[in-house]
Amino acid sequence: MANTLAFFDQMNGVNYSTLSSTSFQLGIVDPDTTGLTSSQLGTLESSGKTIIGYLSIGEAENFRSYWQPSWNTTPPSFLMAQDPNWPGDYNVKYWDPAWQQIVINQATTMAKAGYNGIMLDVVDAYTVASVAAADGGIANARADMIKFVEAISAATKAINPNFKIIQNNALDLLTTNPDDPTSATNTAYLSHIDGLVAEDTFYNGNSTASWSAWNVQYLEHAVTAGKDVLAIDYPTSTTAQQSFISQAIADGFVPFAGTQDLNSIPAINSQIPAELPAGALSELTGNTVTTTGGGSTGGGTTGGTTSYNVYNVASGNNTIAATMTNEEFVISPTYHGQSSIQYFGTDVGDAIALPSSLYATAAQALSNVTYSSNGNAVIHLSGTDTITILNAGINSLVAADFNIYASGSTGGTGGGSIAATQGLASYTPTEIASLASTYHAGGTSDTITVLNSIVSSANSVLNVTPQPASTIVTSGTAAQTGQIANTGTVSTQASEAYSLALAYEVTGNTSYLTQAKSFLLSWAQTNVPIGDPIANAGLLPMFKAYDLISSQFSAAGQTTISNWMSGIANAIITTQTQAASSGSDTAINNHESFALLEVGTIGAVLGNNTFIHYLTDNFQNHIGVNLQSIAGEPPYLGVDYQERDAYHYVAYNLQALGQAAILMDQFSHVSGNPYGITYNPFTVQVNGASIENTLDVLLPFATGQQQSLNEFQNSTDPNDATRLANGSLSSVFQPSDAIAALEAADYFGHTVNDPLTGQSYNLAQVTASILQNEEKLTLPAALPDQAFLQNDITSSYDTTPPAGGSGGTTTPPVTIKVPTSSGHQTYDASAGNDTFTFYKHTGQTTINHFGGGDILNIESKIYTSTAQALSHVQYSGGNAVLALDTGNSITLVGVADHALTASDFHIFS
Helix, strand or coil, X not given: CCCEEEEEECCCCCCHHHHHHCEEEEEEECHHHHCCCHHHHHHHHHCCCEEEEEEECCEEECCCCCCCHHHHCCCCCCEEEECCCCCCEEEECCCCHHHHHHHHHHHHHHHHHCCCEEEEECHHHHHCHHHHHHCCCHHHHHHHHHHHHHHHHHHHHHHCCCCEEEEECCHHHHECCCCCCCCCECXXXXXXXXXXXXXXXXXECCEECCCHHHHHHHHHHHHHCCCEEEEEECCCCHHHHHXXXXXXXXXXXXXXXXXXXXXXXXXXXXXXXXXXXXXXXXXXXXXXCCCCCCCCCCCCEEECCCCCCEEEECCECCEEECCCCCCEEEECCCCCEEEEEECCCCCCCCEEXXXXXXXXXXXXHHCCEEECCCCCEEEECCCCCEEEECCCCCCCCCHHHEEEECCCCCCCCCCCCCCCCCCCCCCCHHXXXXXXXXXXXXXXXXXXXXXXXXXXXXXHCCCCCCCCCCCCCCHHHHHHHCCCCCHHHHHHHHHXXXXXXHHHHHHCCHHHHHHHHHHHHHHHHHCCCCCCHHHHHHHHHHHHHHHHHHHHCCHHHHHHHHHHHHHHHHHHHHHHHHHHHHCCHHHCCHHHHHHHHHHHHHHHHHCCHHHHHHHHHHHHHHHHHHCCCCCCCCCCCHHHHHHHCCHHHHHHHHHHHHHHHHHHHHHHCCCCCCCCCCCCCCCCCECCECHHHHHHHHHHXXXXXXXXXXXXXXXXXXXXXXXXXXXXXXXXXXXXXXXXXXXXXXXXXXXEECCCCCCEEEHHHHHHHHHHHCXXXXXXXXXXXXXXXXXXXXXXXXXXXXXXXXXXXXXXXXEEECCCCCCEEEEECCCCCCEEEECCCCCEEEEECCCCCCEEEEECCCCCCHHHHHHCEEEECCEEEEECCCCCEEEEECCCCCCCCHHHEEEEC
């Protein structure tokens, strides 16, 4: 690379070493080939270098991480023909929400990683004839591209307000009339971008470009609007290169003479910085240098580049940029100066951490804030020392903006601070005292029964040698690789560790403590952290065990276990971030549900706010995506049911979400509510979805009033067929699968209602009924035992199952989702009170013995009312035939003429 550059665009042959050794202001690089880490980005940026990531938004590239192998044979709906000029690049319907989500995930991943901006390539895709035709013409296609760029800008600037959006080519977006460069400036669009790259403006190879004057007229709109224009031409002769550079600078652009393969940088570019006027590139590079921490003194400007960054404010008169979410600015007890913070609170989770020697409470700190007439908030410390929040707004700060830490500690931990205090993930000392008192008092209550069971479990493993696994293998992985699954062993070991820890807390017997510590240390020293949240789910009881007894370990032991747990949390975050970036379903299905739970639990146990915020910041959005009603599926069952066609996975997903909701509620009660949780996590609705709604739909299956006998029939996961065959999955939904979800839900209330039938359910009774039928009364090893204590639901258990439920005498009815196909299916409704659900394209279905409370559940896309459905029934030869959508029908065998009524139908959306 050249030694001194204004900016460069190089897609290959660039790495951290070359970037570190080269002098430049702005570099455009390919994140996939450069491989920069957040730490490396921070170091580069602290030296005054602006790093821009490349992102193609108008074409899909088959070598990118988001590309799925299945696309080669079964392309997604947004994928179009291959670009004949660029093998491996494919045109896309960029207005398709699925493609837009992939791109936005890529863009926000770069913003979170610490890139200063992105260069959007193939923005001019709307000019491709086939693409424009697919969108109804070039006018529509152009308008959709504008909306797309604006959406990318909004998503990334929500993470970092200073994140730069640079558009490549597509110059006619800069004017209101795309065919006239002298028409009015498209100021609305320009407000969403920060700069442009313009290629081949002056030269076409070594020949002057005939379109030069035309393109320059478009670009003048950007220059006038204060946007930096980066001109890249590709001449190879020195004369042409020099001419290009001179013309570009004369027109107000910043030039770069490139090579067509973008693999090297011609030496002539090193002369450009000396020829540029003052202020060139100021819009894109700005005056703010961001770092990943450490601070500067004496008027320097610094800021965070990664989420939940902790910035230790050094003494002096510093100006600090709060450009990311969840940044905590820690003021030490020895701080002296008058520093200022820009952009505080413009994104989520920013906080000021003050020593308790200065202010004992957040309220006290808030009372020492004054506001200037220009809206600055001045936090008065000691003497003349202050921290000024620039442009905060009058009376804008609240107590939640402050964290108070013990003066002897090292400061805050990022984005809202809590101490690593026992109880958020297990039991508080007060709750433990109550349990211990109940245990020692004895008796026959269900609480005593449960505690005796835990102590008995602890006794059974007092002399057992821990068996830590270096690698955890799930049944899904085993089905793919032929390895032996060991998640059952992991769960058993973790549950045993938890039983030992809780038995110690309740009884005071140190034998339990010694063995519990042995389990935890053995696992922490042996198990290699991985990012698979499903594999790690079995470890949750072990995390809780450490929550109970962490204070009983030596400093070295605490470090060992903390490092292990932190390694797991960080690996999960990395895995899920990559999944989101690539558009993988694991970013939105039960994998993310368990990721939120596990990372949040580790955060609660360790007092690590980076991990806590992973849960608190993403919880609501995940509910809205994961549990959304999906066309063609029963309402509220969400992504996991769509993928797996199984209520088992609905319950499994709710197990994680319910326990995560309990953690969210625990966090909402932290003093000062630093995480801003002002809603009920169980009932909060996002896009119409909520945990409560999904549980309501699951309840009839948990009670046994309805059955699902064809679990996984239409699963999109090929491993499910293997697991059904080897017996690790069941085709029949078992009510016991719902225990963990029910007990977690009971934390938020004893009664919920089925939205389809209106029936009310007492969750404690439902769970007791299931437990009784399985001849056990025990606690799942995850988290619901906390709900037992806090709601005292163990005392409300009775042995009378709900009428018709799993402990009754009636024959359980059947609920069948008729698969979508062009074939024929035959069902039997002899049990009575059966429900058959029909969507579009369900083929020709025959049902024998229909009657006696049976229901035809019809999608509203077919019929909008029961009367309309009834009017389409024809009777012939002793059968009733209901026509559905084209070519599809239901034949009810042996139904007398006009025997059906509107009450035999139900319509769902």
